[in-house]
Amino acid sequence: MTSTAQAAGRSPVRRLAGTLHRRPRLRLSLLLTAPLLWLAVLYLGSLAVLFVSAFWTTNSFTSEVVKVWSTDNFHALFTTPVFRQVILRSIGVALAVTALSAVIAFPVAFYTARIAKPKWRPLLVVAILTPLWASYLVKVYAWRLILSQGGFADWMLKPFGLSGPGFGLFATIIALTYLWLPYMILPIHTALEQLPANLLDASADLGARAGRTFRSVVVPMVLPSVAAGSVFTFSLSLGDYITVQIVGGKTQLIGNLVYSNIELNLPMAAALGTVPVVVIVLYLLAMRRTGALSSL
Amino acid sequence: MEATAIRLQGLRKVFGETTAVAGVDLDIADGEFFSMLGPSGSGKTTVLRMIAGFESPTAGRIELAGQEVTGLAPFERDVHTVFQDYALFPHMTVEQNVAYGLKVRKVPKAKRLQQAREALADVRLEGFGARRPSQLSGGQRQRVALARALVGRPRVLLLDEPLGALDLKLREQMQVELKAIQREVGITFVFVTHDQEEALTMSDRIAVFNQGRIEQVGTPAEIYERPATPFVAGFVGTSNLLEGDSAQQVVGASGTYSIRPEKIRVLKESAEADEPEHSTATGTVVEVVYLGDATRFLVDLDAGGRLTALQQNLETSSEDVAAYRGTRVRLRWHHRHTFKVPTPR
Structure with a gap:
């Protein structure tokens, strides 16, 4: 009751x-x-x-989608030289951005995680993240100004008798690296910060100098985090098409082809669009083997 | 006189405002199993880290085998360390961990793998070489750390509370094994611990640390039976001190006296008061702690002060001893077990 x-x-x-x-x-x-x-x-x-x-076709006069099953689009992807070139170029750009980010991010993260005084570290992390708060377009247009003819890059390099890279593939890689760098620094910073000091002591204790400890202990332990960061830099670079329009000159990447096909040949654009999806899935599978996905 | 493995002279270490080590002088002989015993924060680990080279002393001098190493880096010293949390490299297999020191010293691959296997066999871990440290139990990791530190045959092995993370059974087993391994390889072991029992059972000699200084250096028997200071008497074994008035009444002289609990017999109050060469005191049992193999009696003396007496449970059961609570008893012990503790002036 x-x-x-x-x-x-x-x-x-x-x-x-x-x-x-x-x-x-x-x-x-x-x-x-x-x-x-x-x-x-x-x-x-x-x-x-x-x-x-992606398996449909279009009426070549009206550009209307015809829902007839066909593998022509995928056939075209692999046989048309332009498509092949652009796909390989896009993957190359994504890999280059990833490699460049890793090379720049490692020393930065090493400084913020292990060399800087502990009280400054959170502030430095915030400083690294700050660019992510700014508008993507503003940042890319800033790079357009830097790299334009007679711009900052030219002005800086003039005393050495050089000129800036101008717009093109290289400019695209630089701008994309700048955009995605924080995504690479952050996981490496975390990994380095969590690296037990005892392991470094143990390595020295067993006779290893700093260089050896770095190669045999620090790098292998941080590598999964580099791979984790690379998932961001690689996939974000592969999907980008605005940066390349602004600083890439005549360079075309997959995204640009998708964009230019969307009005005229939607199924072709869809077929092109599946390429980065497939590439990124393959990339993720490769990264999973390094244990990177568990350190995301 | 045996050769000196380690000599510390006027060793000091100051971290900011705190003095971790306040002047330590110590000689450790070759092949000795030497323990540094003390509560946490007594400076023993800092001394160990200075011997290893992880910390540089604020003042003082460190010699290894007669050579000064005070300013040398860890990799320049013939000393290896077993860390408290083992510090095994998680990205390497057990075998790679053990062979790491040899690889760094450019020992050819075939030779270093063979030595690593032998070292693993020494610590009874044959067949574990291909595993990762994460796949091992605490005791196994501990032995990998030991094999890794021993494989290069250093002159001195430093052990920083290596058994602290193990459960009691495993710890007792490892104590015996460590001691056996040390006898086998003949390397000087410097063993840091806060566990007095561990230090007593394993060591040839012990240094008792307190507040950055050494209170006493001696064999386990010397430390236990003839503590040099009240701190040592209290830290090693159960604190059982008679001071002031009660010392005057019971012992018949002024000063501070230490009596080990297992030396004291608990008798009925009516028992004969005078027995030649024995001291006696009456009191009330305030607490009885049944330990299984023995019973601990806490007795408030009529003369003032409190003594702990430890009795083997030869024929008594837990019910028998519980009946003692609150009763009047007479404590008796032989004169030779009353030890005068020197008090610092």
């Missing part, structure tokens, strides 16, 4: 909470329905539509 009296006296919110507590499956389904719908319908669904539409 007392228990019913108590139950009657409880507020509906408490009763609901109690019911949910006793029914974990109900709790789980309420919790997951919305995000799962989002993932299945909006995300995976749109990817599926992309993939399916």
